[in-house]
Amino acid sequence: MKIVRVETHVCHARMRNWIFVKVVTDQDGLWGWGEATLEWHTRGIVGAIADVSELIIGEDPTRIEYLWQMMFRQHFWHGNGIERATAIAGIDLALWDILGKIANLPCSKLWGGPVRDHVRTYCHLGGGSMEDFYETAADDAKRFGDLAKQAVADGFTAFKSMAVPPTLPLEGLKPLRVAEQAVAAMREAVGESIDIMVDCHARPSPTMGLQFAKVLEPYGLYFLEEPCWPESIEGLRTIKDSVRTPIATGERITNLADFARLFAAGACDICQLDITHCGGLTAARRIAAVADAHRLSLAPHNPQGPVSTAASLEFGFSQPSYIICETVHADVPWRQDVVQEGFIVEKQGRIVRPNALPGLGIEINEDEVRKHPFQQELPQRVWYSDGSVGDW
Ligand SMILES: [Mg+2]
Numbered sequence: 018m019k020i021v022r023v024e025t026h027v028c029h030a031r032m033r034n035w036i037f038v039k040v041v042t043d044q045d046g047l048w049g050w051g052e053a054t055l056e057w058h059t060r061g062i063v064g065a066i067a068d069v070s071e072l073i074i075g076e077d078p079t080r081i082e083y084l085w086q087m088m089f090r091q092h093f094w095h096g097n098g099i100e101r102a103t104a105i106a107g108i109d110l111a112l113w114d115i116l117g118k119i120a121n122l123p124c125s126k127l128w129g130g131p132v133r134d135h136v137r138t139y140c141h142l143g144g145g146s147m148e149d150f151y152e153t154a155a156d157d158a159k160r161f162g163d164l165a166k167q168a169v170a171d172g173f174t175a176f177k178s179m180a181v182p183p184t185l186p187l188e189g190l191k192p193l194r195v196a197e198q199a200v201a202a203m204r205e206a207v208g209e210s211i212d213i214m215v216d217c218h219a220r221p222s223p224t225m226g227l228q229f230a231k232v233l234e235p236y237g238l239y240f241l242e243e244p245c246w247p248e249s250i251e252g253l254r255t256i257k258d259s260v261r262t263p264i265a266t267g268e269r270i271t272n273l274a275d276f277a278r279l280f281a282a283g284a285c286d287i288c289q290l291d292i293t294h295c296g297g298l299t300a301a302r303r304i305a306a307v308a309d310a311h312r313l314s315l316a317p318h319n320p321q322g323p324v325s326t327a328a329s330l331e332f333g334f335s336q337p338s339y340i341i342c343e344t345v346h347a348d349v350p351w352r353q354d355v356v357q358e359g360f361i362v363e364k365q366g367r368i369v370r371p372n373a374l375p376g377l378g379i380e381i382n383e384d385e386v387r388k389h390p391f392q393q394e395l396p397q398r399v400w401y402s403d404g405s406v407g408d409w
Pocket residue numbers: 216218242243268
């Protein structure tokens with residue numbers, strides 16, 4: 018059996034272009050689907066996949082570890098950079114999908130699962146619509162409360178918000194009170210049985226991140242995400258040691274060695290590896306093993322498209338420390354038109370039962386994808402109050 022070609026199918030989904038990867042074999046009707054979505058890098062990723070594909074065309078698609086090593090190590094440059102790590106991930110997911118189809122087993126069973134009866138999911142406020150999740154002003158506390166109520170009405174028991182405003186490296190009380198009022202409004206709206214998460218998007222400096230963590234601590238967040246840059250391991254450690262709120266990070270880390278350093282420093286409670294950015298399911302399983310040695314929780318980053326979600330769920334059904342699946346369900350109204358999924362989402366509680374179909378259990382509708390060709394991603398940029406450039 019041989020890989021004959023690797024295709025990329027780009028699907029414009031408003032603020033992201035989903036990049037679906039199809040690895041096609043010489044066996045009639047046998048192919049696998051992966052995803053390599055990376056905002057604002059779509060052309061680079063499509064090109065990186067074409068470059069990396071040259072290393073694996075003609076090879077046996079079932080030799081996944083061998084092919085991963087080939088893609089990561091060959092041609093001198095290691096696959097640590099965000100574009101190549103994402104390209105490798107997209108292909109790696111498709112290879113696991115192929116192997117599952119050959120074995121006629123869901124991927125989670127290839128890895129000894131399922132380890133649980135269901136996976137819990139959480140949503141972004143507004144279901145992940147760009148305006149609701151990314152553009153609700155942090156000082157509009159009432160809107161945060163209304164969107165929180167809607168998430169619960171949609172069946173979710175947990176949701177994430179961006180309730181922390183961008184700040185200069187040091188600011189006074191005002192942004193702290195703004196964040197506190199937004200979180201207080203959400204807690205007031207949904208009560209204590211619902212889990213609330215706040216994503217700081219790594220905007221704050223370690224000093225501001227610590228102050229946000231302190232003012233939000235009384236609201237019992239399920240976790241506080243990226244309270245400062247992931248490069249600031251000492252800053253993360255200080256924040257984690259200063260509050261009882263669990264600290265989550267890891268979505269921007271692309272390789273095992275950097276994860277190992279983060280974990281060894283005791284700098285987080287939850288590892289948010291991104292399966293489509295860290296080198297795929299092959300790499301994610303290694304990262305999970307190291308996380309397990311530190312007894313950390315796993316909650317993969319997943320604001321991307323439907324193949325990324327299927328991969329996160331298969332991973333979740335195989336990993337004992339996996340706690341919750343990030344989902345986006347309302348970024349575009351036609352999301353379900355482009356994919357057939359093998360798993361079932363229960364409306365009440367938004368839990369997911371195991372996929373019964375082989376591989377990742379998904380099929381992409383290429384005709385639907387063609388209705389949404391590449392467009393430049395919509396700009397999302399941040400400037401601070403003095404006009405200097407901030408972090409999105
Ligand atoms: Mg995040």
